[in-house]
Amino acid sequence: MTMTRRTFGKGRMAAVALMGALSLGAAVQAMAAEEPRRPECIAPAAPGGGFDLTCKLAQSALVQENILSSPMRVTYMPGGVGAVAYNTVVAQRPSDANAIVAWSSGSLLNLSQGKFGRFDESAVRWLAAVGTSYGAVAVRADSPYKNLDDLVQALRKDPSKVVIGAGGSVGGQDWMQTALLAKAAGIDPQKMRYVAMEGGGELATSLLGGHIQVASTDIADSVPHVESGDMRILAVFSEERLPGDVTGEIPTAIEQGYDVEWPVIRGFYVGPEVSDEAYNWWKDAFDKLLASEDFAQLRESRELYPFSMTGDELNDYVTKRVGEYRELAGQFGLIQ
Amino acid sequence: MIYQRLFLVALLVVYAVLAYAATTYEAPFSYEPVGPRAFPLLLLILLAAGTVYLMIRPGQMAEENADTPLTGQVLGRLVLCVLALALFAFFFEKLGFIVSAFLFAIAMCRLYNGGWVTSVITGAVMSVAFYMLFDRVLDVPLPLGVLSGLGV
Amino acid sequence: METLGYLGQGFGVATTPLNLFTALCGTLIGTVVGLLPGLGPINGVALLIPIAFALGLPPETSLILLAAVYLGCEYGGRISSILLNIPGEASAVMTALDGHPLARQGKGGIALSISAAGSFTGGLIATIGVTIFAPLLAKWAVAFGPAEYFVMMVFAITCLAGMAGNKPMKTAVASLIGLLLACVGIDANSGVYRFTFGSLGLADGIQFVVLVLGLFSISEILVLLERTYYGQSALKTSGRMMFNMKEAMLVKWTVLRSGVVGFFMGILPGAGATMASAVAYMSEKRMATKDNRFGNGDLRGLAAPETANSAAACGSMVPMLTLGVPGSGTTAVMLGALTLYNITPGPMLFQTDPQLVWGLIASLFIANVMLVVMNIPLIRVFTKILAVPYWALVPGIAIVTAIGVYGVHATTFDLFLMIVIGVVGYILRKFDFPLSAVLLGFILGGIMEQNLRRALSISNGELSILWSSPITWGGWALVVLMLVLPMYRGWRRRRAAVPANP
Numbered sequence: 002m003t004m005t006r007r008t009f010g011k012g013r014m015a016a017v018a019l020m021g022a023l024s025l026g027a028a029v030q031a032m033a034a035e036e037p038r039r040p041e042c043i044a045p046a047a048p049g050g051g052f053d054l055t056c057k058l059a060q061s062a063l064v065q066e067n068i069l070s071s072p073m074r075v076t077y078m079p080g081g082v083g084a085v086a087y088n089t090v091v092a093q094r095p096s097d098a099n100a101i102v103a104w105s106s107g108s109l110l111n112l113s114q115g116k117f118g119r120f121d122e123s124a125v126r127w128l129a130a131v132g133t134s135y136g137a138v139a140v141r142a143d144s145p146y147k148n149l150d151d152l153v154q155a156l157r158k159d160p161s162k163v164v165i166g167a168g169g170s171v172g173g174q175d176w177m178q179t180a181l182l183a184k185a186a187g188i189d190p191q192k193m194r195y196v197a198m199e200g201g202g203e204l205a206t207s208l209l210g211g212h213i214q215v216a217s218t219d220i221a222d223s224v225p226h227v228e229s230g231d232m233r234i235l236a237v238f239s240e241e242r243l244p245g246d247v248t249g250e251i252p253t254a255i256e257q258g259y260d261v262e263w264p265v266i267r268g269f270y271v272g273p274e275v276s277d278e279a280y281n282w283w284k285d286a287f288d289k290l291l292a293s294e295d296f297a298q299l300r301e302s303r304e305l306y307p308f309s310m311t312g313d314e315l316n317d318y319v320t321k322r323v324g325e326y327r328e329l330a331g332q333f334g335l336i337q
Numbered sequence: 338m339i340y341q342r343l344f345l346v347a348l349l350v351v352y353a354v355l356a357y358a359a360t361t362y363e364a365p366f367s368y369e370p371v372g373p374r375a376f377p378l379l380l381l382i383l384l385a386a387g388t389v390y391l392m393i394r395p396g397q398m399a400e401e402n403a404d405t406p407l408t409g410q411v412l413g414r415l416v417l418c419v420l421a422l423a424l425f426a427f428f429f430e431k432l433g434f435i436v437s438a439f440l441f442a443i444a445m446c447r448l449y450n451g452g453w454v455t456s457v458i459t460g461a462v463m464s465v466a467f468y469m470l471f472d473r474v475l476d477v478p479l480p481l482g483v484l485s486g487l488g489v
Numbered sequence: 490m491e492t493l494g495y496l497g498q499g500f501g502v503a504t505t506p507l508n509l510f511t512a513l514c515g516t517l518i519g520t521v522v523g524l525l526p527g528l529g530p531i532n533g534v535a536l537l538i539p540i541a542f543a544l545g546l547p548p549e550t551s552l553i554l555l556a557a558v559y560l561g562c563e564y565g566g567r568i569s570s571i572l573l574n575i576p577g578e579a580s581a582v583m584t585a586l587d588g589h590p591l592a593r594q595g596k597g598g599i600a601l602s603i604s605a606a607g608s609f610t611g612g613l614i615a616t617i618g619v620t621i622f623a624p625l626l627a628k629w630a631v632a633f634g635p636a637e638y639f640v641m642m643v644f645a646i647t648c649l650a651g652m653a654g655n656k657p658m659k660t661a662v663a664s665l666i667g668l669l670l671a672c673v674g675i676d677a678n679s680g681v682y683r684f685t686f687g688s689l690g691l692a693d694g695i696q697f698v699v700l701v702l703g704l705f706s707i708s709e710i711l712v713l714l715e716r717t718y719y720g721q722s723a724l725k726t727s728g729r730m731m732f733n734m735k736e737a738m739l740v741k742w743t744v745l746r747s748g749v750v751g752f753f754m755g756i757l758p759g760a761g762a763t764m765a766s767a768v769a770y771m772s773e774k775r776m777a778t779k780d781n782r783f784g785n786g787d788l789r790g791l792a793a794p795e796t797a798n799s800a801a802a803c804g805s806m807v808p809m810l811t812l813g814v815p816g817s818g819t820t821a822v823m824l825g826a827l828t829l830y831n832i833t834p835g836p837m838l839f840q841t842d843p844q845l846v847w848g849l850i851a852s853l854f855i856a857n858v859m860l861v862v863m864n865i866p867l868i869r870v871f872t873k874i875l876a877v878p879y880w881a882l883v884p885g886i887a888i889v890t891a892i893g894v895y896g897v898h899a900t901t902f903d904l905f906l907m908i909v910i911g912v913v914g915y916i917l918r919k920f921d922f923p924l925s926a927v928l929l930g931f932i933l934g935g936i937m938e939q940n941l942r943r944a945l946s947i948s949n950g951e952l953s954i955l956w957s958s959p960i961t962w963g964g965w966a967l968v969v970l971m972l973v974l975p976m977y978r979g980w981r982r983r984r985a986a987v988p989a990n991p
Binding site: 429 | 528658662672681683707713730882883887891892911912916918938941
Binding site for chain 3: 048057076077078079080081084085088089116117118161164169170171172173194195196197198199202205206207208209211212213225226
């Protein structure tokens with residue numbers, strides 16, 4: 002995942018404030034019996050990355066809603082967009098009810114391509130999805146491509162003439178969304194010129210510096226540059242237009258006639274052998290959270306859009322998604 | 338000199354294994370002219386050339402080796418030290434930080450000529466103090482392991 | 490002029506008693522955190538953000554605190570580099586090359602004071618640079634595309650050759666090993682996993698912390714064990730803590746040059762600070778003709794990377810403030826701190842929040858001053874670390890090292906990997922391969938390969954992209970200069986020698 006994309010949560014302020022009280026008093030405090038004693042959020046990335054954001058969001062929200070009396074700790078376990086954490090939880094801490102692990106659509110994508118080792122999507126208990134972002138296609142403000150159609154026409158004429166940059170490698174989310182766009186436009190994705198950058202920041206500078214012509218990116222990364230007038234977003238891969246002044250102006254790919262939707266969902270899972278009792282405690286906690294007004298604000302401040310799902314519903318959704326991803330990967334020749 | 342040559346031979350064997358692995362790296366389909374295989378293979382070829390050169394002309398050895406020759410006894414201690422480190426890593430999560438660091442610090446302290454009493458004191462002080470410093474003050478979560486039942 | 494007005498306001502805010510006190514505390518905390526191997530500015534800044542909120546500090550005070558902690562950590566990292574030969578992060582590797590020999594010669598205090606003065610000057614040069622040029626420099630940062638990065642890396646690797654000394658082939662092999670280690674893990678361009686042998690722990694490649702702590706910390710522990718066996722139990726410290734006038738004169742030009750180099754390289758997102766310290770060190774080594782003791786405790790060899798480093802640390806604020814793109818892991822965390830105040834960093838920041846931007850720049854000045862004010866008197870305390878007997882020092886280093894790895898990568902796999910790297914590092918060290926070359930190769934190599942391949946993807950295989958912009962021309966010119974300069978020197982020396990024996 003990209004290091005630069007996302008930012009920090011407010012949670013840690015409370016974290017430290019409460020830390021002192023917690024360490025002294027936790028043992029004697031009479032808490033709700035089911036509440037995890039050492040709640041922990043595993044962020045399968047380096048500090049400051051997208052998963053860190055997801056953990057921080059839950060961390061501050063759970064305390065704010067008085068669901069947890071003490072903030073969760075955040076543990077960093079980077080590796081393979083979540084592969085290391087997935088394997089560690091499944092193999093070594095399957096029944097640890099204290100730990101929830103952050104995941105994103107990127108993790109599901111890698112899972113579907115067999116990059117998560119010997120375990121598949123049924124190996125963990127999917128807990129909650131708390132929000133989503135959307136993919137987008139951006140160009141520099143002075144680009145000849147004024148809308149998605151201009152770009153697609155240019156691609157049709159000669160796909161090798163348009164240099165598309167993305168914040169990840171072949172098979173990653175940014176690549177998949179362009180491949181889907183190409184497919185919707187009847188262009189062979191394998192014929193496109195694709196340059197893999199490392200993260201959203203590098204991608205933005207390359208686009209602004211004119212080293213690439215088109216950036217396949219994420220909506221949150223590009224909006225500040227749109228506001229400053231340096232960039233133009235040709236299309237966002239959401240179902241409908243997004244809320245907000247600037248973001249509301251951005252047309253969707255669907256309304257421009259290309260049926261591509263690419264949400265980047267963020268959420269949590271727990272180990273496979275976590276008891277139903279503990280699982281339900283967490284599920285109820287997230288249900289309460291997702292219904293709250295304050296959480297909606299918190300989510301908005303992290304530049305995430307609503308996407309709420311927990312429990313069995315999410316489990317079905319994830320299973321379905323991973324199946325779709327697997328099929329796509331097969332179609333695009335990523336897996337045999 | 339002979340040890341260096343042995344080491345260089347070992348390096349050459351490693352290069353060969355890696356080169357064999359590298360030849361299989363192929364992108365599902367390629368957008369870029371270079372591909373994932375070229376760079377590692379180029380490096381391995383250059384490394385092999387450099388290593389062979391060093392086998393023929395080994396050059397001088399460091400001065401720091403002169404006053405601390407590696408005798409069997411030193412080597413034995415070094416092995417013990419690496420073993421202590423490995424055991425520490427192995428028990429880090431299983432026993433938890435405090436217990437594993439306590440035992441590890443005692444072993445290390447003994448290795449570096451500390452007395453038994455000082456070793457035990459050092460181990461106790463360090464394991465608890467570092468746990469408090471990192472886990473509580475600096476917010477770096479450390480595993481509690483066998484002590485997790487204590488509810489601290 | 491408007492700029493100066495804002496800067497004046499910034500200073501007005503930064504010099505209130507509360508803020509001065511905050512800056513002092515920040516530098517102290519930063520120094521202590523930076524001192525611990527494996528913990529660097531990222532941890533320090535991340536740690537302080539919540540505390541700033543818990544205390545209810547106003548935004549400008551929090552920013553001052555963060556800037557102070559950042560610079561404090563950078564400085565604290567130098568202390569373990571110099572005194573223990575364990576650089577905590579990439580940019581401190583070059584510091585150890587001449588810093589630790591100085592400490593072993595009993596000049597630990599002088600080394601620390603020179604490095605404080607160098608850091609201060611570097612920070613000052615860069616802060617002035619930020620003040621004057623920041624809005625312009627955004628263009629310089631985006632002008633660097635893959636081709637330009639590749640050329641810069643070629644330049645940096647040419648500079649590496651300058652480190653070779655009397656063992657060119659060992660240096661070459663060591664840096665090649667570093668380059669090869671950088672290939673491990675997922676290949677960013679194609680998505681292929683290289684040299685992971687099915688291990689998911691290696692999927693993202695070898696983590697930098699694991700490599701640096703393995704190579705330096707673990708191998709140092711083993712070397713200290715040898716020394717213990719031969720009866721040494723602690724290093725001696727000398728009486729003098731401050732550098733004198735003569736020493737200051739020796740490093741004055743080095744410091745000025747390195748400060749400028751560091752600032753401009755620090756602006757480049759990515760390897761800015763590391764490259765800055767490496768290039769500054771090696772170009773100074775090439776330039777030094779008189780009493781060249783580089784590698785054995787030359788003060789210039791210590792001052793150059795230190796100055797460049799701290800200049801680069803301030804320079805990395807430029808892309809963060811002007812583009813909203815963090816230049817380093819630490820600035821990424823700082824960006825997060827800004828968003829807590831509902832400030833979106835990005836190209837509009839200079840227009841929308843000028844007070845905040847100039848307040849931050851003013852607090853960099855203040856933090857730099859505080860660093861010197863606080864650290865010079867504390868040098869005596871820090872050098873006491875050397876007097877700690879090995880039986881207490883080494884277990885401490887070993888445990889903190891393990892925590893440092895576990896803290897950023899909570900798996901025991903990385904602990905084992907670190908030990909394996911450490912043992913190999915120890916063997917390499919015994920056979921006199923320079924470990925710093927391994928590390929620099931590792932850092933530069935990844936960037937070099939990926940950017941070459943990106944550049945060639947952009948141009949569809951046309952090599953001409955590598956010399957298609959003014960920046961690339963400048964880069965190649967520097968490469969040629971680096972290669973020709975020593976030859977020219979040698980030729981002049983030979984010519985000068987001829988009339989001497991008629």
